[in-house]
């Protein structure tokens with residue numbers, strides 16, 4: 624019998640919500656419990672496309688807004704063959720940001736509608752679970768200054784939060800909101816519970832297509 628597929632698990636949220644810390648802890652906990660798991664992140668800055676994106680985020684280059692949006696999407700599509708292969712091998716993928724960040728960040732710019740922003744990512748592997756790490760702007764501010772990269776201002780992050788709220792209204796995606804204001808272990812326990820459920824359910828389901 625073919626082995627059971629892994630689950631595609633995504634963590635989303637505004638900056639400083641603790642996504643990267645929680646992704647690492649989740650992968651470690653899954654591995655320790657004997658479940659094969661690997662972490663991925665978008666943008667993946669290691670590819671040729673990812674390097675263009677990275678230079679843009681670091682303000683070392685300028686890119687037209689539609690162009691960079693399509694590059695973020697292309698950076699996901701270029702990873703699809705290896706993602707599918709790993710999932711088929713029974714590896715659970717824990718992903719730090721995905722198409723939801725893509726749509727939320729670009730549509731927070733003037734002149735972009737959410738619908739256009741979602742289009743390039745239609746048909747990507749559909750996550751079995753998307754956890755949104757919820758943190759109020761005032762709590763995020765307590766976690767220190769924003770960095771120097773593009774988009775790292777509180778005004779822009781509020782606009783992004785609003786776009787995420789619109790995306791979360793879509794019942795075709797398995798959204799779970801996680802209270803990210805708890806301590807690291809509390810947040811982790813919550814994330815682990817949801818992830819174990821998703822892994823069990825995904826085993827018996829085909830991988831879906833996002834927003835299709």
Ligand code: NYM
Nearest residue numbers: 665666695720721724725726728729774
């Ligand atoms: N970002 C991330 C986008 O604008 N579009 C996308 O599709 C993705 C995946 O890039 N501010 C933005 C969100 C972040 C930045 O930051 C990447 P980090 O710290 O590498 O997650």
